Amino acid sequence: MVGLLARRLGTVALVAALAGCGGSSTTSTTSAAGGGAPTTLKLTSPADGSLRFDQSKLTAKAGAITLSYTNTSSTPHGIAIESATGGVVSGGATSTATITLKAGTYTFFCPVPGHRQAGMTGTLTVS
Numbered sequence: 001m002v003g004l005l006a007r008r009l010g011t012v013a014l015v016a017a018l019a020g021c022g023g024s025s026t027t028s029t030t031s032a033a034g035g036g037a038p039t040t041l042k043l044t045s046p047a048d049g050s051l052r053f054d055q056s057k058l059t060a061k062a063g064a065i066t067l068s069y070t071n072t073s074s075t076p077h078g079i080a081i082e083s084a085t086g087g088v089v090s091g092g093a094t095s096t097a098t099i100t101l102k103a104g105t106y107t108f109f110c111p112v113p114g115h116r117q118a119g120m121t122g123t124l125t126v127s
Helices: 002-019
Strands: 025-029 039-044 057-060 063-071 093-101 104-109 121-126
Touching (some): 039 057, 063 121
Parallel strands (some): 025 093
Antiparallel strands (some): 063 093
């Protein structure tokens, strides 16, 4: 009986760990064709909540690309590109969007209504 209880508690602990309880990041993924880890590009924005990213131009090689955006302000922001949209975050949390892209020029932006229109955008050049 003790062995059964220990196995069940172990299973509960494993499920909780896999669920990522208490995490502060959100992710949206568009499946990648091909193998390998995605290229990760990191972004932030001003701590005062300004509607802009710290970088307006990014470059990457074609393939799986992750945009990782950390928002240190209390103003809600997020990251999006093409069909991949990360969650809206604030207070030091991170939002990620992963997508497989061919060579070309793409616009990344904040998905919060009105923020893209206010200029919270940038250009990703993929070669």
